Every structure is written in structure tokens, then in C-alpha cells.
Amino acid sequence: MKRIIMALCLVSSVVFTDQLFAAHILEPLGTEIAATPPRGRMFGQVIYEYSREENGTTKTTHLLPIEFEIGLGERTQLNLEGEILLREERTGSPRESGIEEIGVGVKHRFLDETELLPDAAFEVDYSPSIGLKGNEHGIKGELIFSKNLHPRFVVHLNGAYEHVTGRELDVTSGTDEAVNHTTWFYNVAPMFRAIPDRLMVLAELNGSTEVSGNTQLTIAPEVITVIQTETFFALQNLAIKVALPFGLNGNSPDIGVKIGLSKLF
Amino acid sequence: MKKETVRFSILLVWASLVFLFGYGIIARAHEIVGEVTPLMIHMKQALDQIEHGKHQEAVQVIRMVYEDFSHDMGMGMVMQGVGLKNTARQVDQRFGTQLGASLGDALTKSNVPVLENVIQELAFLLMLEKFTVLQASFGKASASPQTQQTIFWLGRNYFSYFLEPTLAEKNQVEAQRLDRMLDRMLYRLEDGQPEEFAALQKELVSGIVDAVHLDRPPAMPAGSHQK
Numbered sequence: 001m002k003r004i005i006m007a008l009c010l011v012s013s014v015v016f017t018d019q020l021f022a023a024h025i026l027e028p029l030g031t032e033i034a035a036t037p038p039r040g041r042m043f044g045q046v047i048y049e050y051s052r053e054e055n056g057t058t059k060t061t062h063l064l065p066i067e068f069e070i071g072l073g074e075r076t077q078l079n080l081e082g083e084i085l086l087r088e089e090r091t092g093s094p095r096e097s098g099i100e101e102i103g104v105g106v107k108h109r110f111l112d113e114t115e116l117l118p119d120a121a122f123e124v125d126y127s128p129s130i131g132l133k134g135n136e137h138g139i140k141g142e143l144i145f146s147k148n149l150h151p152r153f154v155v156h157l158n159g160a161y162e163h164v165t166g167r168e169l170d171v172t173s174g175t176d177e178a179v180n181h182t183t184w185f186y187n188v189a190p191m192f193r194a195i196p197d198r199l200m201v202l203a204e205l206n207g208s209t210e211v212s213g214n215t216q217l218t219i220a221p222e223v224i225t226v227i228q229t230e231t232f233f234a235l236q237n238l239a240i241k242v243a244l245p246f247g248l249n250g251n252s253p254d255i256g257v258k259i260g261l262s263k264l265f
Numbered sequence: 266m267k268k269e270t271v272r273f274s275i276l277l278v279w280a281s282l283v284f285l286f287g288y289g290i291i292a293r294a295h296e297i298v299g300e301v302t303p304l305m306i307h308m309k310q311a312l313d314q315i316e317h318g319k320h321q322e323a324v325q326v327i328r329m330v331y332e333d334f335s336h337d338m339g340m341g342m343v344m345q346g347v348g349l350k351n352t353a354r355q356v357d358q359r360f361g362t363q364l365g366a367s368l369g370d371a372l373t374k375s376n377v378p379v380l381e382n383v384i385q386e387l388a389f390l391l392m393l394e395k396f397t398v399l400q401a402s403f404g405k406a407s408a409s410p411q412t413q414q415t416i417f418w419l420g421r422n423y424f425s426y427f428l429e430p431t432l433a434e435k436n437q438v439e440a441q442r443l444d445r446m447l448d449r450m451l452y453r454l455e456d457g458q459p460e461e462f463a464a465l466q467k468e469l470v471s472g473i474v475d476a477v478h479l480d481r482p483p484a485m486p487a488g489s490h491q492k
Contacts (some may be wrong), residue, residue, distance in 0.1 A: 038448055074452060112445065113438050148437040196433060 024069075025239040025262040026197070026224055031156045031189035033147040034119035035056045036109050037071035042265045044068050051245070051256035057091035061253070063100070069107070079105035079125060084091070085132065091164045096132060103127035107144070118147035125161075136166030152193040160185035189222075200224040204243065216252045220245035237264040287465050301426060304330055308384050309426060316431070318376040327380060328372060353383070356390045363486035364483075365389075387478050388427035395420030396466055403459040410455070417454055421447050428477055439476045443469060 024043050027033045030100045035045045049063040069077045083101040105125030113119040123142040130136035142160035149155060152243040167176050186209075191202040202222045209215040222243035241260035247253050307330040314323035333348040333418045353365040364383055371379040402408035424447065433440035446469050453462040474481050 039452055074449060113441060115438060148441070151434050151437045152438070195429070 019207065023252070025226065025237060025264050026191075026200055027241050027262070028156060028189040028191065028202055028204050028222060028224070029258050029260045030204050030220065031187040032107075032121075032123065032142065032144045032158050032222040032243075033108055033114075033156050034111075034144045035074055036077040036107060036121070037069055039071045039073055042070045043069060043262065045260055045262040047258055047260040049243075049256065049258045051253035053253040054191065055250065059088070059090040059253075061088045062086040072106075075109040075121075078106045079103070079107060079123070081105070081125070098132045099129070100132060101127050101130045105140075113147065118145040118157075120145050122181070127164075130164055133164065135168075136164050138162055138164035140185075140219050152196065154191050154193070156187070156191070157187065157188040159186040184209045184211075198226050204245075206245070214251050215249060217248040218245040218252050218256075219248055222258075232240070236261070270303075271294070301422065303344065304349065304352065305422075305426060308349070308388070309418070311491075312381065312384055312427065313433065315377055315381050316434075322442075323377060324372060324375050324380065327368075331368075331372060349387075352391075356387060356394070359394060359484075360390050360482035362386070362390065362480075362482055385428060385431070385477055386479055388423045389473060389477070390482060392420045392423035393470065393482070395423070398460070399454075400463060403462075413454060414451070417451060420424065421451075428473060432476055436476060439472070443447060443472050446472065 013067040024033070024035055024037050027035075027043075027045075029047055045065075045067050047063075047065045047163055049061070049065065051061045051063075053059045053061075054246045062085075065081070065085055066084070067079060067081040069079055072078050081101070081103040082099065085097050085100040087194055088096045103125050103213070105123055107121050107123040109121040110117060111117060111120035121144040123140075123144060125140045125142070126136045127140070130138050140160055142158055145157040147155050147157075162185065164181050164183075166179050167177045169176055179182040186207045187204065187205045191200050194197075194201050200223070202224070204220045206220065207215065207217045220243040222241065224239055224241045227238045227240065239260075241258070241262065243260075245253065245256045245258065247255070270374060307326055311323040313328040314326060316321070327349060329348050330346065331348055333351060334346050335343050337343055349368060350365065353368050355364050356362060364386055368383045370376070371383060395416055399413055399420065402413055402416070402427065424443070428446060429440050432443070446465055450462055450465045453459075453465060470481075473479065
């Protein structure tokens with residue numbers, strides 16, 4: 001037995017290669033998937049987002065969301081997220097930049113996909129600091145579904161509810177008062193595996209509706225491509241994502257671009 | 266104040282990128298970890314050729330590695346590889362199958378469907394063989410967890426490299442289910458739960474046999490739970 005084990009280890013050291021088949025790095029830029037990273041593995045993603053909105057005034061935003069998802073168990077992951085506002089320019093207003101949001105969360109996949117049922121997960125995120133002043137905090141609950149409708153076609157669907165509480169100074173009365181606002185989020189991402197696990201072509205529909213009534217709705221054609229190399233470790237399990245969101249209503253950014261870099265460690 | 270914020274942001278981005286790229290070496294890629302031999306590469310090449318309708322090319326690729334062969338690894342290094350004929354013979358001895366005869370016959374008659382089936386059957390049984398070696402090591406002080414995990418990945422690679430891509434093209438849901446089952450087998454191995462590992466292996470074997478339409482081997486080697 002020892003000989004067999006030694007022989008196997010020896011053979012394994014002769015020819016090494018790595019091939020990627022990891023679903024997790026194929027997550028769309030603006031839509032969650034129900035899959036969680038393998039236990040003890042980590043998924044990291046950096047996104048650069050540019051958007052431009054003309055609505056009487058011109059507003060351009062450069063955003064940098066960063067997230068890490070760590071596989072805690074067979075079906076559970078820990079989320080660590082941060083969003084940096086690199087620059088925001090609005091006609092007639094001073095330029096702004098800084099930390100927009102930091103958050104921590106947990107996702108648990110409670111249903112495995114079968115022929116009929118989808119993969120389903122529930123996610124809870126807590127953001128202790130929201131806004132450039134950091135004077136808001138919020139909690140968000142999200143239901144996530146993923147379903148393979150065809151070997152080359154998968155759909156991801158999210159619905160989320162976020163409650164944010166902040167403190168604002170009322171200038172007239174000079175008092176500090178609590179302000180609450182809640183928002184519904186909904187995302188749909190049908191994905192086509194043009195080259196399975198190498199090239200994905202998809203479209204994302206991302207929406208949010210504040211209880212006050214304002215709705216933002218964007219649609220974004222997107223491409224995800226996987227880089228694969230057998231020699232350079234940093235380029236293994238790496239995906240590059242590019243999306244071009246278009247606003248579908250007056251409250252949404254007119255046009256933008258998202259470039260993401262994802263890696264499974 | 267704003268300059269400081271921007272500087273902090275740049276520092277954070279830089280640190281994240283360093284983390285993303287610099288620590289890639291810690292954890293290797295997901296599914297294929299470790300050995301992919303020249304023989305496996307040729308077998309896979311033949312399966313790909315068959316999938317793309319290049320039947321003659323597939324037969325030619327398998328003929329190249331039918332007998333024991335030499336593989337030029339570059340930099341003046343040559344690796345001696347056990348050919349498919351001897352691999353099939355060894356598998357036949359362990360599992361009581363007739364893959365050697367089927368392989369020879371398929372090559373003589375250029376029977377591509379049989380050739381495809383033999384390659385998939387070989388991949389399946391070579392995976393089982395590694396898991397059998399792994400099970401035999403359970404409870405032995407001489408087998409380190411690292412060695413056991415290496416053997417596990419050697420076995421799992423046969424599924425991920427040969428069977429999973431083909432299955433995913435036909436039934437993505439089942440490919441994902443079996444892949445997650447292999448994840449769970451790895452966790453049971455890491456957690457030192459051999460009985461749960463064996464139960465999952467049994468489930469995996471049934472799943473693969475049904476999904477890929479393979480034959481269950483008439484005999485299982487010693488050390489396996491499926492005698």
C-alpha cells in the first residue's frame with residue numbers, strides 16, 4: 001500500500017496542470033447567484049463602475065465596489081464588502097469622494113437544484129456605515145434563485161429588501177433626527193454559456209424601488225471571460241467581466257460601464 | 266481631508282489587487298488539482314475529436330498512445346508513459362471487465378461509439394481505483410491527510426476532466442449535483458469520516474453510472490466497500 005501511495009504521489013509531481021471549472025467566478029456583476037464557494041475557499045471581486053446621468057444637471061460617478069466571499073461550510077459563505085466612491089461630479093456641486101459603504105453578511109444555500117427546483121439561497125447583509133458621512137446603517141435580506149433551463153442556459157433571480165436608518169441634522173429646529181428609508185431590489189440575469197465555463201454572454205436587468213416611489217431600472221449586456229493558464233498561478237481561476245448598463249427610466253443613470261475582475265482562491 | 270480619502274482608497278485598491286494576485290499560489294484552481302498525465306491528455310483529445318465529429322482523428326490519437334509511449338516534456342526530458350492497452354489490461358484485472366478487448370476491437374474496426382464508451386469507462390474505473398486506494402488507507406497511521414487528499418484529487422480529476430464536461434453538455438443539473446457530491450466527499454475526508462465518505466462514494470457511483478450510461482464493473486478491488 002505504501003508503495004502505491006508513494007508511486008501515486010511521485011506521478012502526481014511529474015505533470016501538473018490546472019483547469020478551471022468553477023461556477024462561482026462566473027457570477028454576474030450586479031446579480032447574486034445561489035452557489036456558494038467551496039468550504040475554505042475564497043472568492044474575491046473588484047469592480048470599477050462608471051455612470052453618467054443627465055437630468056437637468058450632469059452627474060458622473062466613478063465607483064469601486066470590492067467584495068470577498070469566503071466558504072464557511074458546505075452551503076454557507078461569509079461576505080465582506082466595501083464600496084469606494086472614487087469621484088462624483090455634479091453640475092454646480094463640489095466633487096465628492098470617499099468610502100461609500102462597508103458591509104458584512106452571510107449567505108446560506110438552503111435548496112439544491114433538481115430537475116424541477118432551482119438552487120435557492122438566502123442572504124443577510126449588515127452595513128454599519130453607509131454614505132460618505134458614514135451616518136447611516138442598514139440591513140438587507142435577499143432571496144436568490146438560480147436555475148439551469150438548458151445545459152447552456154441558466155437564469156439567476158434575486159429579490160431583496162433593505163432598511164436604512166440614518167441621523168440627519170434638521171437645520172431649522174437644530175435637532176438631530178432619525179431618518180428611515182426602505183428599498184426593494186430585484187435583479188434578473190439570463191446567461192448563455194457560449195463556450196461552457198470559458199465565455200458567458202448575458203444580460204442583467206437591475207432594478208430598485210424606494211418605498212417613497214422612486215424607481216431605478218437598468219439593463220446591461222455583459223460578457224464574462226475566463227482566463228486560464230497552467231503556468232502563472234495569479235492568472236488561474238480568474239474571470240474578466242464587462243457590462244454596459246443603460247437606464248430604462250428617468251431616475252436611472254443614462255449610460256455606464258462596469259469592469260470586474262474576479263478570482264477564486 | 267479629501268486627498269487623504271482618495272489616498273486611502275488608492276491604498277485599499279492596491280492592497281486588494283496585491284491580495285488578489287499575490288496569494289493565488291496558496292489555493293490552486295478548483296476542479297483539476299494535480300496530475301493530468303500525457304495519456305489523459307490524449308484520451309481527452311480523442312473525446313473532443315469525437316464530439317466534434319472528427320472520428321478518424323480520434324482513432325489516430327488513441328493509436329498514438331495504444332502501446333507504451335515516450336512523451337517529450339521539453340528541455341531534453343522524456344517521460345515514459347504506460348499506454349492505453351496496458352492501462353486497460355490493468356483495469357480489467359482489477360475490475361473483471363473486458364475493456365482491453367473492446368478497445369482493441371474498436372481500434373481495428375474504427376468503431377468510434379465503442380471507443381468513446383471505452384474511454385469514458387476507463388476514466389470512471391480509474392477514478393474508482395484511486396478512491397479504493399484511498400479507502401484502504403483509512404485508519405492507517407502511515408497515511409497522512411495530505412497524501413489522502415492528493416489521492417482523492419487524482420481520482421476526482423478523472424471525473425472533472427473526462428466525464429463532467431460531457432455530462433454538463435447534456436445535463437448541467439446532474440453534473441452540478443455530482444460535482445457537489447465530490448465536494449462533500451472531500452469534506453468528509455478532511456473531517457475524518459470514512460463511513461460517510463464511503464456512503465457518498467456509493468451514491469456517486471450510482472449517479473455517474475446512470476447519468477453517463479456506463480456499465481457497473483462486475484468486481485470491485487479489495488479495499489472497496491462495494492464488493
